[in-house]
Amino acid sequence: MTIKGQAYIAGVFEHPTRKADDKSLAQLHAESAQGALADAGLTRQDVDGYFCAGDAPGLGGLSMADYMGLKLRHIDTTETGGSSYVIHVGHAAEAIAAGKCDVALITLAGRPRAEGMATGTAPRNYGAAPDVAFEFPFGPTVVNQYAMAAMRHMHEYGTTSAQLAWIKVAASHHAQHNPHALLREVVTVDEVVSSPMISDPLHRLDCCVITDGGGSIIVVKPEIARRLNRPRVKVLGAGEAVKHQMGGQVDLTYTGARWSGPAAFAEAGVTPADIRYVSIYDSFTITVLITLEDLGFCPKGQGGKLVADGNLISGTGKLPFNTDGGGLCNNHPANRGGLTKVVEAVRQLRGEANPKVQVKNCGLALAHGTGGSLGTRHGSATLIMERE
């Protein structure tokens, strides 16, 4: 069985807030859901499948189904960190192809800014996880784990801080056109590499923003997509993978995209050269560089050359990426950037991106999510979509 052509993305929504002092977590989920349903031209009563992950309050899918008053015949709370929502689109397509639901609702929300969370610099203790005793005492944070991946990549392939900086520079060029972006100022390579060092070799401007907010995606069966008055975005292929420490055989130079990417391309029947636009999870600049290599946009080790010299900037570069400004400049709601990656890819395929960054003839796009940590264990999810 394949999901190719079996499901369409009919609605997307990115919550405009970046700091939600006056809203609850459940409210942000529900407002996001309403936004995506309105975008699709559907209502709450049409939803019969619901997907959410670890950011949802209480008992996740149960609590949110209760809050939103959903009547469900399919529920999936797959949790792979920030990549969850990219996986959810693939799972929704599977469920629709199997007849388990017709209209799937995916939501994400969080308020780390309002809660004053030290997202990147404070170690997180995942309680009874079997790895905690062997890692937590050493102070692993989000940023220093990704930094170790960057350090090793530099060591093996000669990747430089200036090359990584180009990823932020490209994102900032896009964010200047996004009125909702948290950081709209265009920055230079020099500004990135001279920003304060957070954890070697990652500077402050190598790191994504911390924002409150949320988002939502509606996936529907083909018959429903055809009667909705919206541009049709077809799901062509999806791949997912989990990479970890492999029992102590640690290799930080690649990600699970090495496996999720080829799976998605094979199902879609296309190659990296066919892709017109990419949304790549950008928790840090290094995340983008290694992911692009693993997805096959360049040979392993050549990511530095691929991203340098403005190659990721829409309109001038060869591979336009994250045209909303991505997590580096626009938004990283709930410290989980996978959902907004799908949202901007759908905008591009519909021709609804900000005009200054809209990719011409954008018929085929890829969205990739990474959740967890490149330094330890993470989920990777690749989604390929086509404008019909």
Place this chain on the structure above:
Amino acid sequence: MAAPERKIPAPEANPETRPFWEAATAGRLLIGKCKTCGKPHYYPRAICPLCGSDATEWVPASGRGAVYSYSVMRRVPVPYALAYVTLDEGVTMMTNIVDCDLDGIRIGQRVRVSFKPTEGGPPVPMFTPE
């Protein structure tokens, strides 16, 4: 005035990993090894992550290895070096590089284990340059 020290949170032992922490208290580093596939693994566990066998055992490690990667965390009151060290036995473990100039740490550098006290728990294996 002495530089402030970073407080090390205590690792929580459980029935599966208690021998590791008892050995750590005695200053010995153990790793997991599988009697079925013959390979070492880390972090240590009852079921071999490489072949799935439950015939695992604790074996002593030399405590010597090389830095696989590292990063010096700067944006904290007391900077510290998170690292992966590849032991001579062939497994790579998360740790800290300590008792040295943090700016002098290099990938490939030879290091040796040094157990450091934690807040109310057993000591944890950190590494210092040889």
